Amino acid sequence: MAGDFDFFAEDFQSDVQSHFRRMQRECPLAHTDVPFDWYAVTREADVAELLRDWPLWTSNSGPGLAHQGGGVLVSVDPPEHLFDRRLINKAFSPAQLLAMEPRITAMIDELIDGFVARGEGDLMALFAVPVPLIVIAWLLGIDVELATKLRPRADMVIHPATPPGKLDMAPPVTEQTIYFQQLIDERRKMVANGTPLPNNVLTSLVTAELDGRTLTDDEVMGFMGFLFIAGSQTTTQLIGNLIYRLLEHPDQMAKLKANDALLPNAVEESLRYDAPVNGLFRTNTRDTELHGRKLPKDTKVLCMFGAANHDPEFWDHPERFDVERPFQSTKRHYSFGKGIHYCMGAPLARMEARVAVKAVLDRLPNLRLTGEPKEISAHVLHGVDTLPVAWDAPAGGA
Amino acid sequence: MPRIVIDRELCLRSGQCAYLQPELFEMDLEGDGDPIVLVGDIGDPKLIAKAEDAITMCPGQAIRLQNGR
Numbered sequence: 001m002a003g004d005f006d007f008f009a010e011d012f013q014s015d016v017q018s019h020f021r022r023m024q025r026e027c028p029l030a031h032t033d034v035p036f037d038w039y040a041v042t043r044e045a046d047v048a049e050l051l052r053d054w055p056l057w058t059s060n061s062g063p064g065l066a067h068q069g070g071g072v073l074v075s076v077d078p079p080e081h082l083f084d085r086r087l088i089n090k091a092f093s094p095a096q097l098l099a100m101e102p103r104i105t106a107m108i109d110e111l112i113d114g115f116v117a118r119g120e121g122d123l124m125a126l127f128a129v130p131v132p133l134i135v136i137a138w139l140l141g142i143d144v145e146l147a148t149k150l151r152p153r154a155d156m157v158i159h160p161a162t163p164p165g166k167l168d169m170a171p172p173v174t175e176q177t178i179y180f181q182q183l184i185d186e187r188r189k190m191v192a193n194g195t196p197l198p199n200n201v202l203t204s205l206v207t208a209e210l211d212g213r214t215l216t217d218d219e220v221m222g223f224m225g226f227l228f229i230a231g232s233q234t235t236t237q238l239i240g241n242l243i244y245r246l247l248e249h250p251d252q253m254a255k256l257k258a259n260d261a262l263l264p265n266a267v268e269e270s271l272r273y274d275a276p277v278n279g280l281f282r283t284n285t286r287d288t289e290l291h292g293r294k295l296p297k298d299t300k301v302l303c304m305f306g307a308a309n310h311d312p313e314f315w316d317h318p319e320r321f322d323v324e325r326p327f328q329s330t331k332r333h334y335s336f337g338k339g340i341h342y343c344m345g346a347p348l349a350r351m352e353a354r355v356a357v358k359a360v361l362d363r364l365p366n367l368r369l370t371g372e373p374k375e376i377s378a379h380v381l382h383g384v385d386t387l388p389v390a391w392d393a394p395a396g397g398a
Numbered sequence: 399m400p401r402i403v404i405d406r407e408l409c410l411r412s413g414q415c416a417y418l419q420p421e422l423f424e425m426d427l428e429g430d431g432d433p434i435v436l437v438g439d440i441g442d443p444k445l446i447a448k449a450e451d452a453i454t455m456c457p458g459q460a461i462r463l464q465n466g467r
Contacts, residue, residue: 052413052427085418093454331410336457339425342412346457 004030005040007302008379016278016382017319020307029291029301038065038300040279041290042307044314044334050282050303051338054078057282057301059341064281064380065300072222074230074280074341081340083210088223091139091204094347100135101351107134108359116363119393120370122386123360128239131356135348136231140224141183141202150176152229180224184217201227235349237276237376237383238267239356244384245270245321246357247369252323257361265330266323267353272333273321275306278382280337305334306382364391399439400463402449406432408460415452415461422448 004027005019006012012019023030023042030040041047050057054077062068062075073084090096108131115126130148137147187206190197197203205220215223246253246266256262279302286297295301310318314332336343343349360367371388402422404415411431415423422445423433440446446463453461 082418089451089455094457094459095454098459328407336412338411339413340417342414342457344457346410346412347459 003032003034005032006034007032007040008034013379014375016306017310020304020310021312023304024307024311024313029293031293038281038302039290039295040302040304042304042311044308044311046290047279047303047305047308047334048338050301051334051341054282054340056285056288058285059280059282060285061283061298061300062281065302070222072219072226073344074226078340083213084223085344086210087208087215088201088204088227088344091199091201092344097345097348098351100138100348101355103138104131104135104352105355105359107131108356109363112359112363116391117393120390121388123243123389124236124240124385124387127356127360128236128243128387131239132232132235132349132352135235135352136228139201139231140227141187141198141200142179142224142228146179147228147232150179150228152176152225152232176225176228177221180221181217183224184220230343231345231348233381234276235345235352237274237381238270238349238353240387241274241276241383242266242270242353242357243360243367244373244387245273247367247389249321252321253361256323256357260358262323263354263358264350265325265327266357267350268327268330268333269321269323269325270353271335271350272309272315272325272330274382275309275333275335276381276383277335278302278306278380279304280380303334305337308334364389366392399441400446400449400465401439402435402437402452403462403464404433404435405458405460405462408458409433410458410460412457414455414457418455419448419452421445422452 005023020042023040028041028043028046030042032038032040041050058077059075060077062071068075073081076084111127111130115121129151133147133151134144136142137144183202184206187197187202191207197207202224205215205223208215246256256266281300281302284295284297284299284301288295308314312318336346368390369388370390373384373388374386376383376385409432411425411433413425413433415433416425422435422437424436426432426434437445440449449463453463
């Protein structure tokens with residue numbers, strides 16, 4: 001490696017924050033050549049500026065390292081982005097999402113009923129993975145069992161298995177493509193026959209007409225694929241990260257158990273402390289200069305949300321995990337991005353995490369780690385892939 | 399006539415209001431990054447519809463229309 005950091009190195013991935021601190025101090029615009037030249041910004045002020053100035057720092061080349069045209073939402077800027085947003089705004093409005101809380105609470109309770117008697121297990125596989133998958137399946141109109149089987153992985157953004165030089169999006173998920181095409185065909189048939197349509201995102205996409213334009217099958221597929229992955233894995237990481245930190249900090253766990261009112265703070269502090277997505281890329285639309293370095297047009301710069309969330313210039317004691325940190329402070333984190341690309345699923349993610357963690361605290365007493373959690377392999381994500389735990393099973397169980 | 403009110407505690411500074419309805423909102427980048435309401439009392443139904451769009455899409459559910467003073 002030549003350069004200021006190696007994002008893909010195990011040493012970097014296993015302790016991102018100490019590397020972020022060094023980069024903030026020594027190389028605010030950090031360069032790497034693995035697998036080709038690109039950069040990262042880690043200071044809060046720089047992350048804020050790049051996210052704000054979308055005409056210069058575009059998403060049109062995709063949020064990942066691979067230079068990609070096309071795509072939806074996260075991969076386009078206005079005016080296309082505004083068009084995309086208007087298409088799904090109704091199905092994805094915060095009020096609509098928050099109205100799902102009773103249904104989500106009931107589903108979570110039922111899920112825990114299914115495994116509570118075991119007294120131990122991997123809380124990611126048992127709980128943190130299925131909860132968001134089921135919710136996004138409801139929203140999109142995907143069969144819940146099939147959603148679990150298809151479980152998409154965010155390896156698509158930067159695929160870890162892809163050898164340098166051949167960096168590209170993950171290979172097409174064919175089973176998913178075939179299934180989504182069936183769904184689209186069925187829904188178009190329902191529209192043609194005048195059958196009453198279920199209220200979900202698939203219906204919105206298939207029936208959408210904006211400025212005299214409707215969506216092609218490929219476009220519907222693009223939305224479905226993106227929302228499926230964006231709506232599941234990141235929230236899985238959030239739930240896993242929060243539970244893991246609570247297990248690591250028993251004093252914080254005790255505070256939270258004693259006071260439900262701290263739940264929103266705890267979720268927000270988890271988002272700040274462990275950004276589920278380390279960062280997303282922007283690409284400059286013209287030659288520019290940053291921290292004294294000339295960057296030619298089409299240079300990829302990774303905006304490190306996880307670093308901005310711990311920038312000592314911006315936070316008091318960022319290294320402290322504190323569920324009592326006031327919401328007015330924690331809410332300034334970058335884990336949902338900022339500005340035009342602010343995460344549309346943020347209200348849903350916050351609510352899912354709050355309900356999920358409350359259920360775990362209430363129903364899995366004396367929760368404890370029984371082994372070392374495995375880190376997630378996708379470099380762009382931050383969190384655990386397994387969470388081996390035990391709890392006191394209810395008497396008469398198993 | 400109604401006017402737009404933002405609850406600063408609920409506001410998440412996402413910038414969605416200023417993005418979706420730039421006629422009505424602007425982010426105060428000189429200050430602490432809160433949104434600023436650009437209009438006073440609004441009577442025009444078109445503007446009210448725009449305000450309602452921002453209200454619906456605000457991720458912090460921090461915006462509302464308030465009647466009177």
